[in-house]
Amino acid sequence: MKNKFLSVVFLVGCALCSCEDVLDALPEDKLPQETFWQTPGNVRAFVADVYSRAFPLEYEMHPCFDEGMSDNSYMQWEGWYTDIKLIGNGSYLTTTSVVNNNWAYAYTNIRMTWQFLENIEKCTELSTDEKNSLTGQIRFFLAYSYIRLVALYGDVPLIEKVLNEEESKNQIRTPKAEVLAFAHSQLDQAIKELDGKMLEKGRVTAGACKALKARAYLWDNDFSNLLTVTSELIGKYSLNTAGETPYADLFNGNAEDSNEIILAREHAHTSGSITTGNRLNQAFFLKGMSGGDALGALTPTGSLVDAYPMADGRLIHENGSAYNPKDPYKNRDPRLAQSVIYPTSTIRTSTTMEWVLYDPEDERTLPGQRYDDKEPSPTGYAWKKYCDWSDHAMVQILDCGVDVIYFRYADVLLMHAEALLETKGVAASSEIFSIINQLRDRCGGGRVTETNYTSEDALRALVRNERRVELANEGLRFFDIRRWKIAEKTATVDGEGMNGDLYGAFMRKDGIGSTDATVEIDGVPRRYVEKRKFDVSKHYLFPIPSKDIDLSNETLIQNPGWN
Numbered sequence: 112m113k114n115k116f117l118s119v120v121f122l123v124g125c126a127l128c129s130c131e132d133v134l135d136a137l138p139e140d141k142l143p144q145e146t147f148w149q150t151p152g153n154v155r156a157f158v159a160d161v162y163s164r165a166f167p168l169e170y171e172m173h174p175c176f177d178e179g180m181s182d183n184s185y186m187q188w189e190g191w192y193t194d195i196k197l198i199g200n201g202s203y204l205t206t207t208s209v210v211n212n213n214w215a216y217a218y219t220n221i222r223m224t225w226q227f228l229e230n231i232e233k234c235t236e237l238s239t240d241e242k243n244s245l246t247g248q249i250r251f252f253l254a255y256s257y258i259r260l261v262a263l264y265g266d267v268p269l270i271e272k273v274l275n276e277e278e279s280k281n282q283i284r285t286p287k288a289e290v291l292a293f294a295h296s297q298l299d300q301a302i303k304e305l306d307g308k309m310l311e312k313g314r315v316t317a318g319a320c321k322a323l324k325a326r327a328y329l330w331d332n333d334f335s336n337l338l339t340v341t342s343e344l345i346g347k348y349s350l351n352t353a354g355e356t357p358y359a360d361l362f363n364g365n366a367e368d369s370n371e372i373i374l375a376r377e378h379a380h381t382s383g384s385i386t387t388g389n390r391l392n393q394a395f396f397l398k399g400m401s402g403g404d405a406l407g408a409l410t411p412t413g414s415l416v417d418a419y420p421m422a423d424g425r426l427i428h429e430n431g432s433a434y435n436p437k438d439p440y441k442n443r444d445p446r447l448a449q450s451v452i453y454p455t456s457t458i459r460t461s462t463t464m465e466w467v468l469y470d471p472e473d474e475r476t477l478p479g480q481r482y483d484d485k486e487p488s489p490t491g492y493a494w495k496k497y498c499d500w501s502d503h504a505m506v507q508i509l510d511c512g513v514d515v516i517y518f519r520y521a522d523v524l525l526m527h528a529e530a531l532l533e534t535k536g537v538a539a540s541s542e543i544f545s546i547i548n549q550l551r552d553r554c555g556g557g558r559v560t561e562t563n564y565t566s567e568d569a570l571r572a573l574v575r576n577e578r579r580v581e582l583a584n585e586g587l588r589f590f591d592i593r594r595w596k597i598a599e600k601t602a603t604v605d606g607e608g609m610n611g612d613l614y615g616a617f618m619r620k621d622g623i624g625s626t627d628a629t630v631e632i633d634g635v636p637r638r639y640v641e642k643r644k645f646d647v648s649k650h651y652l653f654p655i656p657s658k659d660i661d662l663s664n665e666t667l668i669q670n671p672g673w674n
Contacts, residue, residue, distance in 0.1 A: 148233040157227060158245050162313075165220050165252045166376040166517065168389055172216055174515060174586025175391060175409065175497060180209070181588040182598075182607055183415045183579070185615075185640055187408055187489050201609065201644035205657035205673055213263055214656050217256040218270070224253040225273045240308075247304030248315040251323065254294040254301070258327045261287045262590055263653045265670060269293055283666050291327060298324050312368070312377065313514075318347060319374040322518040329526050330590055334533040341527035348373060348520035350553050358554040359449035362496045364513045373518040380512035382503045389515065392508035395494040398479025398486055401461040403508040411451045411492040411583070413614040413637050414602045419447040419580050424557025426576060428606075431560065436633035439617050444556045450496040450583055454616050458493065461505040469493075472622045482624030491616025491638045496584045516585065521550060525578045532574055536567050543570065547577050579607075599647045603630055609645035614638060648672045 147153050167173070179186035180198040189196040197203040203210065227249045231242060260267045268282035269290050298320045305317040321344055328337035351357045351369040360366035364380060379387040396405035420426050422442040427434035435441065440453050452458050458469035460477060468475055471482045471491055480487055499511040528546040531539035540561070548558045564570045575595065579588060592598040592607065600608025614630040615638035629636035649672025660667045 148230040149235070151234060151236050154227075154231065154234050154237065154245065157223075158248060161220065161223050161227070161249060161252050162376075164216065164223065165255060166515070167216065172212060173389075173391075174517065175394070175494075175584055177586035177589045178584050179409050181592055182602055182609055182613075183412060183583055183588045184409050184494075185412055185490050185613060187410065187486075188406065192406070192408060199609070199643065200613075200641055201646060201650060205654040205660075205669070210653050211656045211658065213259070213653070214659065217260045220252055220256045221270055222273060224249050224256070225270070228253075229273055243304040244308050244310065247301040247308075247317075247320070250297040250301035250304070251315040251320050254297040254320075254327075255323060257290050257294040258323065258330070261290050262330045262593075264655060265652045266290070268667075280662060280664050281666050282663065284668060287331075291331060294327060295324060298327075313375065315374060318344065319518055322373050322523060325523065325526050326518075329529070330594055332533075332594055334530045337526060338530035338534055341523055341530060344520075344523045345527060348523070350520060350524075350549060352553050356445075356449060356554075358446055359496070361516065361519070362513060363498065363500055367514045371520045372514075372516055373520060373523075375514040375516045377514050378512050380499075380501065380503075381510065388499065388504065388510040388512040390509050390511065391497050391513065391515075392499055392504055392511040395498050396508055397458070397477075397488055397493050398484065399460065399477035400458065401505055401508050403506065405508060407486060407488055407493070409494060410488045410490040410615075411494060412490055412602075412640075413492075413616065413632065414606050415579070415583060416447065416451060416453065416492065416616075417606055417632075418576055420444040420551075420557060422557055424551060424559055425563070426573075429560070430563050436617065436635045444551070444580070445554045446556065446580055448495075449554070450494070450580075452493040452495050454491055459500055459505065461502075464502055464505065471616075472619055472624050474623060482627055489615065489638075489640050490613075491618075494584055521581055522585075522587070524549065525574070525581060528574050529578070532567070532570055537565065537570060540564070540570060543574060547573070550577065550581055593651055596651070598651065599645050602643075603632060609643050609650075611643060613640040613643050615640050646672065 176193065176195055178184040179195045186193065186196040186199055194203065194208045197207050198209055228246065231246060234242070257267070266284040266287050267290060269285035270282070301320045302317045305315070305320065308316070310316055321340055325337055325340040325344070328340060349370045351361055351366050351371040353366065354360055357366065361369060361371065367375070378389050381387050392401070393403065393406055394408045397407040398405055417427055420443070421432055421434060422444060425432040433442065440447070440455060448456065452469055454470045454472065456469055457466040458477065459466050467477065469480065470476045471480055471487050474481065478484070497513055499513045501512065504511050524546045528543045531542055544559050544561055551558060559573065564573050575591070578591065582588070592609070597607055598609045601611035602608050603612050603614065612630045614632060618624060618627065618629050618636045618638055620636055628639035630639050631637070649670065652670045654670050654673035655667055660669060
């Protein structure tokens with residue numbers, strides 16, 4: 112539902128006023144300040160708008176689209192749709208929309224949070240309890256914006272009030288450590304303001320604030336502080352284990368009330384004509400799945416599929432593995448089939464609402480999906496995770512009702528495992544194995560073969576790989592490969608990284624697509640997708656948007672390598 116209240120959206124030279132479900136934007140001097148903030152309904156609507164702006168539906172700002180900037184997912188289109196593909200292949204510029212929009216959205220949110228914090232006391236009709244609750248939620252988003260900013264850009268201007276236009280043009284970059292310290296202080300205050308409060312689903316809680324603190328420490332590789340925070344969260348939530356497919360149910364709408372979900376953006380399930388959901392079905396569906404304009408925009412990569420363990424728990428190249436590269440999908444961890452549609456598996460179609468053969472090398476597969484069709488999957492795969500498979504959403508693909516998870520307990524467990532490793536080394540092996548086995552047990556996967564992980568390096572590879580597959584398509588891989596400094600690796604050699612040939616599915620080369628370009632992996636042909644280039648000298652940070660440098664009074668300094 113659109114709100115009719117007003118808010119400004121300029122800061123540090125940024126302006127962004129085009130969201131479908133957020134407030135209209137006008138300069139702050141046109142806001143009826145005195146009366147606006149005195150009305151409880153206006154205050155609550157303003158907070159709801161902060162939620163919408165911080166967790167937007169826009170493609171370039173969505174967690175699943177963050178994944179398209181990593182080695183887990185490939186964005187097929189560019190320009191009119193999004194420029195995320197340019198981030199993936201390393202050809203982006205200081206003017207690329209992803210670079211501009213991440214900066215603009217964050218500073219829009221920061222300005223709005225300060226508008227709230229500077230005016231909330233004017234609303235005398237709100238109870239102290241509700242005022243504290245709303246203030247805590249706003250502080251979360253203030254911290255969230257800064258934590259994401261420094262992860263993307265490094266040092267950024269630290270704004271601690273609502274700026275006028277002249278002030279916004281004279282900002283300098285604050286050291287990352289100071290920005291993070293400020294973000295943590297806001298989260299500490301928010302935790303106190305939200306502690307003990309029972310809020311409705313989809314609202315920020317004290318637990319969500321702690322989860323964000325943990326993520327901030329993780330992204331900063333501050334494992335000592337990370338371990339302290341994750342230890343506070345262990346046992347406060349639980350993994351979803353109900354039903355036959357508890358892992359898949361987290362992402363298909365069947366487990367949206369699970370105690371595993373710490374914070375998610377809600378999307379209503381409907382069968383009517385009013386669109387209330389998100390657009391992920393359109394982004395993930397291939398041609399032929401629906402009568403709508405399916406884009407097949409984001410598809411899983413070959414290196415991600417290769418990262419899933421075998422059914423017995425061993426990784427495909429681990430000692431004792433029975434992996435056959437010519438039969439790559441046989442006897443694999445159940446999370447693979449619950450997350451990815453791969454050749455020889457099944458795919459649902461809105462024509463019959465049945466699951467039918469998906470094999471782009473087979474003439475029997477659905478029209479539009481064969482390798483000789485106009486727009487097949489470029490990698491040969493499709494996302495199953497985060498699709499809404501209800502009859503309504505299969506047809507109305509702009510109305511996906513699946514909630515989008517921003518924080519869940521499995522991530523907390525994996526952060527805890529990594530913190531244990533980096534602070535205690537192999538002495539923490541048993542605790543780490545226990546965490547990974549919990550994740551695998553709940554989906555029916557195989558347990559860790561502990562004798563294969565006796566060194567710290569081997570254990571680190573295991574923890575990182577488990578994080579990759581458990582959290583695939585949740586928007587975290589992009590940040591992981593940068594903080595680990597492995598984005599510079601070559602996927603065809605190392606099985607990870609953003610350099611060299613991007614590859615997809617195994618190609619039998621016995622039918623349709625037999626002449627298509629391939630890359631040899633493990634002695635067999637895999638589908639060639641594109642050439643990628645990761646420049647170590649500059650790609651570990653986004654550039655500061657050139658328009659903001661131009662609009663500043665020469666006070667904003669560009670990141671190295673981008674001048």
